[in-house]
Amino acid sequence: MQRRTFLAGLGAVGAGLASRPLLARAASGPIRIGFFGPLTGNFSQTGKDMTDGFNLFWEEVGYKVAGREVKVFVEDSDPEPAGAITKVRRLVEQEQVHTIAGGLLAATGYAIAPYLEQNKLPSLYPVMAPDDITQRKPSRWILRTSATSSQLTFPLGDYAYKQLNLRRVATISMDYAFGWESNAGFQRVFEDLGGKVVQRIWTPLTAQDYAPYLTSLKKDVDGVYACHTGGLSPRFVKAWSDFGLKGKIALVGVGTLTDENILKGMGDEALGVITSLLYSSALDNPGNKKFSAAYEKR
Secondary structure (H helix, E strand, C coil): CCHHHHHHHHHHHHHHHCCCCCCCCCCCCCEEEEEEECCCCCCHHHHHHHHHHHHHHHHHCCCEECCEEEEEEEEECCCCHHHHHHHHHHHHHCCCCCEEEECCCHHHHHHHHHHHHHCCCCEEECCCCCHHHHCCCCCCCEEECCCCCHHHCHHHHHHHHHCCCCCEEEEEEECCHHHHHHHHHHHHHHHHCCCEEEEEEEECCCCCCCHHHHHCCCCCCCEEEEECCCCHHHHHHHHHHHCCCCCCCEEEEEHHHHCHHHHCCCCHHHCCCEEECCCCCCCCCHHHHHHHHHHHCC
């Protein structure tokens, strides 16, 4: 994220602090920011990357904004909604933070939104991608600096049909909000162009073995779309290869399937997988080179 964009977001957050009736206002003293993300479990690497990126920005600006000191309070949060709500409440009600940022799963983004609205708490969603937060049920207290779930896969549906010449596709996606919405984005564009999603398979976030799901795939598909994230992604891609499907059926997916924080731990099983995302550390421009170099030093 560009520094100007981030500071603009914080400016909007700061403006909202003055109108919060239920929580202490940040009229003086340090601005207290609560950041939450999964630092343990299946999604720990993603959570660590989120936290490191967030803290890197504040280190670069000396933990100050608009002449005010900034204090960041980090909570290791269960990615599931119930655990995340508990940690957000702790940050607000015990740590007395003035604003909230972080979170990973789209379902969590939906779950905490009513609490943020009720308390008129300016909040930043840098990763959580629930569609409706900025579409059918927009929240005036939430600023999004990333994409929506379906936004990531609209272009992939186009690419799968026009460039890969896929016509009959099955989908295997995580059974929660991000999986549903990213799946829908791909399907809408793919079918509008004339393709057909002939099978949809949903997998739990606790999946350890993907063999039963791969066994149930229809035999007459020419491609499979997959949505998995965190530690589930390398597990799925490895199972795909071990099951003998690599090189026989095209595998495409949302970018979290081969996210760079997990891709470095994959082997040849990831070769040939095509995914879509809005960022890569390999982007060849001065701003990204500077950011990547600073981040790699952490």
